[in-house]
Amino acid sequence: MEIESLSQPSLNTQLRALLMIARKDWKVFWRYPLNALSQVMHPIIWITPIYFMGKAFSTNGQALGFAAYSGTSDYMSFILLGTILNNFIMTVFWGMGYALKNDMDAGVLESNWLMPVSRLLILVGRTLTSLLTTAITSLFMFVIAATLFGFRPTGNTFAAFLTALPMLLGLYGFGFAFAGIVLLMREANTLVDVSSFLVQGLSGSNFPVQSLPSWLIPVALALPLTYGLDAVRGWLLQTQTILPLRVEIGLLIVFMFVMLWFGSWVFFRIERRVRTLGTLGQH
Amino acid sequence: METSLVPQSLGQPGLGSDLRAFLAVVRREWRIFTRYPSWIIALFIWPLIFPMMYILTARALSGPDGSGLAIFMETTGAKDFIGYIVIGTTVWMWQNIVLWDVGFSLRNEQMRGTLESNWLSPTWRFSYLLGHTGPQIVSMLMFIIVTGLEFGLLFGVRLNGSVWMILLMMLAAIPSIYGLGFAFASLVITVKEANAFVFLIRGIVMIFCGITFPISLLPGWMQSVAKWLPQTYLIHGMRAAAFSNAGIKELAPDLIPLLLFGTFWLVIGYSTFVWMERRARRTGAIGQY
Numbered sequence: 001m002e003i004e005s006l007s008q009p010s011l012n013t014q015l016r017a018l019l020m021i022a023r024k025d026w027k028v029f030w031r032y033p034l035n036a037l038s039q040v041m042h043p044i045i046w047i048t049p050i051y052f053m054g055k056a057f058s059t060n061g062q063a064l065g066f067a068a069y070s071g072t073s074d075y076m077s078f079i080l081l082g083t084i085l086n087n088f089i090m091t092v093f094w095g096m097g098y099a100l101k102n103d104m105d106a107g108v109l110e111s112n113w114l115m116p117v118s119r120l121l122i123l124v125g126r127t128l129t130s131l132l133t134t135a136i137t138s139l140f141m142f143v144i145a146a147t148l149f150g151f152r153p154t155g156n157t158f159a160a161f162l163t164a165l166p167m168l169l170g171l172y173g174f175g176f177a178f179a180g181i182v183l184l185m186r187e188a189n190t191l192v193d194v195s196s197f198l199v200q201g202l203s204g205s206n207f208p209v210q211s212l213p214s215w216l217i218p219v220a221l222a223l224p225l226t227y228g229l230d231a232v233r234g235w236l237l238q239t240q241t242i243l244p245l246r247v248e249i250g251l252l253i254v255f256m257f258v259m260l261w262f263g264s265w266v267f268f269r270i271e272r273r274v275r276t277l278g279t280l281g282q283h
Numbered sequence: 284m285e286t287s288l289v290p291q292s293l294g295q296p297g298l299g300s301d302l303r304a305f306l307a308v309v310r311r312e313w314r315i316f317t318r319y320p321s322w323i324i325a326l327f328i329w330p331l332i333f334p335m336m337y338i339l340t341a342r343a344l345s346g347p348d349g350s351g352l353a354i355f356m357e358t359t360g361a362k363d364f365i366g367y368i369v370i371g372t373t374v375w376m377w378q379n380i381v382l383w384d385v386g387f388s389l390r391n392e393q394m395r396g397t398l399e400s401n402w403l404s405p406t407w408r409f410s411y412l413l414g415h416t417g418p419q420i421v422s423m424l425m426f427i428i429v430t431g432l433e434f435g436l437l438f439g440v441r442l443n444g445s446v447w448m449i450l451l452m453m454l455a456a457i458p459s460i461y462g463l464g465f466a467f468a469s470l471v472i473t474v475k476e477a478n479a480f481v482f483l484i485r486g487i488v489m490i491f492c493g494i495t496f497p498i499s500l501l502p503g504w505m506q507s508v509a510k511w512l513p514q515t516y517l518i519h520g521m522r523a524a525a526f527s528n529a530g531i532k533e534l535a536p537d538l539i540p541l542l543l544f545g546t547f548w549l550v551i552g553y554s555t556f557v558w559m560e561r562r563a564r565r566t567g568a569i570g571q572y
Binding site for chain 1: 340345359
């Protein structure tokens, strides 16, 4: 006797599942409006100590030490731009790995896994709403922070946006691999916190990587995000870039393809192992 | 003939049973803490990487020739900018961890569905919170020792002051930091989704208490707010104890407000717990989530 599945997966059903996941997350997000407020305020709170610390390093409002590394003494525009990009980087990290952890805790991961929907699609679906809400909250955050601390872009906004796209798509690859690790390790908070904090920090979200100690510079240069942040700043703030802009954009495009392939490979390998172990329903 | 049935509890509460309940909570929390290997990461990596972000930004602000650093030292009076930042960020992390651990202890029980059944046991209910606090203080002490060792060994941060004075400052801070945690834990049971409140409280500490800068750089109104926050005195006192060889006399202007705030927050913490307990019994909100 042949076992036949009753499901009829097609492009339409996959897209419907994707939209349903996004709609559910949208509903959950706005059910707790304080979370939206905290997403706006949180990055501002984190950069405020840097604003005042920068004053302690400046004379007549000019951070000349910072300018020697980055090519601009406007350290707050530099950091604010890094913070906004970070919001999106975090969304991809958290959006997938942490969503899986939440599903595990709520006890719905195993049943979701039984659906006739591509598992990568389930992961991508979990980031759709968070990317949209991040865009909305980042816009509000930007307006408030720019009013408080000042933001003076002098370059090409559209080129900066186009440069950020391959970086974000490549991050999905990171996110897939990371989601796999979460499936295996189960306790995700510390893992997500530490790794995203390290990657963000070493890729120079708050400072030019040229200022890192010499033994950390190779680590920073090995992270594709470093070139993404650097290139976006190069376009928008006309800072000194590590490599010529064309080379950095080329690297980001290569990174995008490599990471998407590698991340999904890692995810499927781990997912298979977790299914073999039968630990999908445990937390 | 009239009969009346007076329900009689089988529980025999007393000091001994309360103590046993407290120790059982301590033991359980310690077991949960050590069961997930990620605590090793939390203990060894967080003390290093959180301050590192500010330290590396400070390095960038210093410039390749260190000209910015000279201005910072002149402004703050600090000789070691790494030590200066590490003390501020460690105090912030302490308060942050207490808010998540102690502040969410009852809420986590509620999410697991065990709070209501625990509540029915004939024990002193405040011991649930105190039981969480014991292992938390031990793990926090380990955290601070690891911070000192890591920055001492890797970055050459050296104490010029007395370890005893640093410990004294920390002891004086325990009532205010944990009192705030108790009050928070009780409120979380009522408002449920309270992540935003943690972000708010730790954000206030981050902005106003001078974790990476002297509060004299803040505008006047912000300095007035800072004076009402115990963490401001803790950071200032810890820096003085660690790097300026300050004794009790020099630390008194920080110690006295810390102890006063501590008394205030312990009273608030306990009163909020009692209020929450009564309210929860009346509304039946303990089992809801």
